[in-house]
Amino acid sequence: xxxxxxxxxxxxxxxxxxxxxxxxxxxxxxxxxxxxxxxxxxxxxxxxxxxxxxxxxxxxxxxxxxxxxxxxxxxxxxxxxxxxxxxxxxxxxxxxxxxxxxxxxxxxxxxxxxxxxxxxxxxxxxxxxxxxxxxxxxxxxxxxxxxxxxxxxxxxxxxxxxxxxxxxxxxxxxxxxxxxxxxxxxxxxxxxxxxxxxxxxxxxxxxxxxxxxxxxxxxxxxxxxxxxxxxxx
Amino acid sequence: xxxxxxxxxxxxxxxxxxxxxxxxxxxxxxxxxxxxxxxxxxxxxxxxxxxxxxxxxxxxxxxxxxxxxxxxxxxxxxxxxxxxxxxxxxxxxxxxxxxxxxxxxxxxxxxxxxxxxxxxxxxxxxxxxxxxxxxxxxxxxxxxxxxxxxxxxxxxxxxxxxxxxxxxxxxxxxxxxxxxxxxxxxxxxxxxxxxxxxxxxxxxxxxxxxxxxxxxxxxxxxxxxxxxxxxxxxxxxxxxxxxxxxxxxx
Numbered sequence: 127x128x129x130x131x132x133x134x135x136x137x138x139x140x141x142x143x144x145x146x147x148x149x150x151x152x153x154x155x156x157x158x159x160x161x162x163x164x165x166x167x168x169x170x171x172x173x174x175x176x177x178x179x180x181x182x183x184x185x186x187x188x189x190x191x192x193x194x195x196x197x198x199x200x201x202x203x204x205x206x207x208x209x210x211x212x213x214x215x216x217x218x219x220x221x222x223x224x225x226x227x228x229x230x231x232x233x234x235x236x237x238x239x240x241x242x243x244x245x246x247x248x249x250x251x252x253x254x255x256x257x258x259x260x261x262x263x264x265x266x267x268x269x270x271x272x273x274x275x276x277x278x279x280x281x282x283x284x285x286x287x288x289x290x291x292x293x294x295x296x297x298x299x300x301x302x303x304x305x306x307x308x309x310x311x312x313x314x315x316x317x318x319x320x321x322x323x324x325x326x327x328x329x330x331x332x333x334x335x336x337x338x339x340x341x342x343x344x345x346x347x348x349x350x351x352x353x354x355x356x357x358x359x
Numbered sequence: 360x361x362x363x364x365x366x367x368x369x370x371x372x373x374x375x376x377x378x379x380x381x382x383x384x385x386x387x388x389x390x391x392x393x394x395x396x397x398x399x400x401x402x403x404x405x406x407x408x409x410x411x412x413x414x415x416x417x418x419x420x421x422x423x424x425x426x427x428x429x430x431x432x433x434x435x436x437x438x439x440x441x442x443x444x445x446x447x448x449x450x451x452x453x454x455x456x457x458x459x460x461x462x463x464x465x466x467x468x469x470x471x472x473x474x475x476x477x478x479x480x481x482x483x484x485x486x487x488x489x490x491x492x493x494x495x496x497x498x499x500x501x502x503x504x505x506x507x508x509x510x511x512x513x514x515x516x517x518x519x520x521x522x523x524x525x526x527x528x529x530x531x532x533x534x535x536x537x538x539x540x541x542x543x544x545x546x547x548x549x550x551x552x553x554x555x556x557x558x559x560x561x562x563x564x565x566x567x568x569x570x571x572x573x574x575x576x577x578x579x580x581x582x583x584x585x586x587x588x589x590x591x592x593x594x595x596x597x598x599x600x601x602x603x604x605x606x607x608x609x
Contacts, residue, residue: 257449261450263409264445265438265443280453357495
């Protein structure tokens with residue numbers, strides 16, 4: 127088999143690569159935090175069916191769903207400084223060309239999540255039967271009370287499993303970020319591989335970290351899902 | 360007293376209500392009968408603005424409200440004085456039986472949680488479901504859900520209750536328990552307007568029967584009159600069809 131894989135090097139790689147998972151976490155954290163807020167806005171705006179805004183959102187969503195994430199990242203990385211560079215420099219004195227690549231990767235994730243999660247949330251809200259709203263109206267509740275006390279709690283129940291799948295997907299997709307020069311697990315595994323000539327161990331470590339964390343996330347969402355079942359089994 | 364005058368409603372080109380008027384005295388139980396598509400349910404839904412009528416006037420508590428132009432406050436006022444029992448129960452799926460009843464008492468009537476809880480438990484007991492207080496709707500049978508729905512309506516202490524085919528989504532063996540609870544509500548003296556296809560129940564519970572067809576009131580009167588001595592041809596035909604259907608059940 128030759129000297130392609132050694133257990134000792136594998137153990138060394140664990141220590142060398144694991145700390146970099148924090149960089150991937152950082153991308154997931156900001157992508158999900160701001161992405162979720164944007165997605166709620168997208169879902170509500172689409173449900174309100176405001177002319178012009180609705181068409182813009184439809185185009186935006188079909189761009190996000192119709193193009194690979196890697197392409198979106200490249201467009202954000204190379205496009206945003208060209209389009210908004212001068213504007214932001216004049217307004218805030220920030221030179222976008224000097225900004226870390228991770229910022230653009232996170233922006234790409236946020237936009238992508240705004241579209242994908244937006245559709246998940248919209249579907250979840252639409253899945254709540256109209257009679258739930260009518261029942262609230264009939265006892266004299268206001269629309270806002272119904273939204274927060276009746277519709278959203280039931281929509282959450284529908285959205286949680288899909289949100290979990292999406293979150294794990296985002297975590298996996300952070301593996302693309304190294305292509306733009308973000309120093310994460312993948313990039314670390316690659317540099318170690320190039321500098322030592324032993325590539326495989328590093329990527330095996332990355333794969334194992336991805337699996338373990340995905341399983342943990344899956345379990346967490348399973349528990350969360352159970353909490354919102356309202357008596358259903 | 361609730362008075363409805365000249366209520367009209369179209370869905371697109373389909374005129375569902377063609378000038379319907381009705382007045383209901385305090386404590387009176389009125390049953391709306393008629394073939395499906397005759398506008399009964401739409402009429403009921405127009406009364407508490409689940410459907411916005413195209414024209415018509417609602418007179419309630421000395422106040423005259425234009426059904427088409429009613430303001431938010433007027434609509435809330437009507438809804439807070441009335442309750443609606445839905446065909447498919449309309450229980451809040453994310454709340455237990457007890458919480459379903461408490462919701463309106465706490466959120467709308469601003470009662471304290473303890474007080475609401477007490478009222479809710481009393482009214483669950485009243486429909487014979489005190490032991491199901493902590494069950495979610497998905498854990499209850501259709502008949503039980505509808506009884507909770509009725510308990511929720513009654514607990515709010517409304518001036519009138521609207522029933523929209525309260526038993527037509529139920530399995531035949533669950534219809535009886537629900538009807539007997541509605542009869543209990545009638546005995547309380549609450550004003551009720553009921554849309555139903557249960558003829559013998561209608562005959563028993565109604566003070567007055569209204570027969571609707573094609574978006575108009577065809578005939579109205581005491582139950583015995585309408586059932587046994589219908590004047591209009593359309594009423595006779597409808598009753599003949601319905602009674603025939605009842606025969607099949609037997």
